[in-house]
Amino acid sequence: DSGVTQTPKHLITATGQRVTLRCSPRSGDLSVYWYQQSLDQGLQFLIHYYNGEERAKGNILERFSAQQFPDLHSELNLSSLELGDSALYFCASSVVKGGGTDTQYFGPGTRLTVL
Amino acid sequence: AQSVTQPDIHITVSEGASLELRCNYSYGATPYLFWYVQSPGQGLQLLLKYFSGDTLVQGIKGFEAEFKRSQSSFNLRKPSVHWSDAAEYFCAVGTPGAGSYQLTFGKGTKLSVIP
Numbered sequence: 395d396s397g398v399t400q401t402p403k404h405l406i407t408a409t410g411q412r413v414t415l416r417c418s419p420r421s422g423d424l425s426v427y428w429y430q431q432s433l434d435q436g437l438q439f440l441i442h443y444y445n446g447e448e449r450a451k452g453n454i455l456e457r458f459s460a461q462q463f464p465d466l467h468s469e470l471n472l473s474s475l476e477l478g479d480s481a482l483y484f485c486a487s488s489v490v491k492g493g494g495t496d497t498q499y500f501g502p503g504t505r506l507t508v509l
Numbered sequence: 510a511q512s513v514t515q516p517d518i519h520i521t522v523s524e525g526a527s528l529e530l531r532c533n534y535s536y537g538a539t540p541y542l543f544w545y546v547q548s549p550g551q552g553l554q555l556l557l558k559y560f561s562g563d564t565l566v567q568g569i570k571g572f573e574a575e576f577k578r579s580q581s582s583f584n585l586r587k588p589s590v591h592w593s594d595a596a597e598y599f600c601a602v603g604t605p606g607a608g609s610y611q612l613t614f615g616k617g618t619k620l621s622v623i624p
Contacts, residue, residue, distance in 0.1 A: 396552065437599065437614035450609035484552060488610070496603070496610045500545070500553035
């Protein structure tokens, strides 16, 4: 158990809908990262938040957004869902110490199925 | 841009046999390298990491990896595989940027273990 929690574990929805994925980082971690794992693209970095502020964006679609709240949990919002958005979405957390020697710990993931 | 290549999509070994999973990276600066393991239906678990120093790093579950700068490689090894090692293994390179730190993953190697 990494200490990172994600809810829900599974999510089934229809095209055009909007969903929210939730992540709680490890106690004391200030950074939250979101990744998408799909069969064709593999594991891809989406977005990074540190202490409530957006720090970096990766291959995140404009239909997707995220935020990190004062209690440090984060939510990933996916809207106007398409079949191709079906994937496993991971959250990871870390203590960003600077200098690049940071380790990310991953949650169990949320499996999103868009029908 | 950084990239990670795992040349073997699927490897099958017999229980008790030795294992080597290959990983090659492309990154302009000193790399920070990781191996993660993903069991079916599970999240990513960190096996080991390399930041600097001794190029042979020890991880959990009896795994080790060797960083070879001249070959841009970070291969994962285990002297004797157990049936419980069957999983998918991901190599990743950490790329620190301005105020952020992202992981770039390889496509993964699926390990099957024959009793």
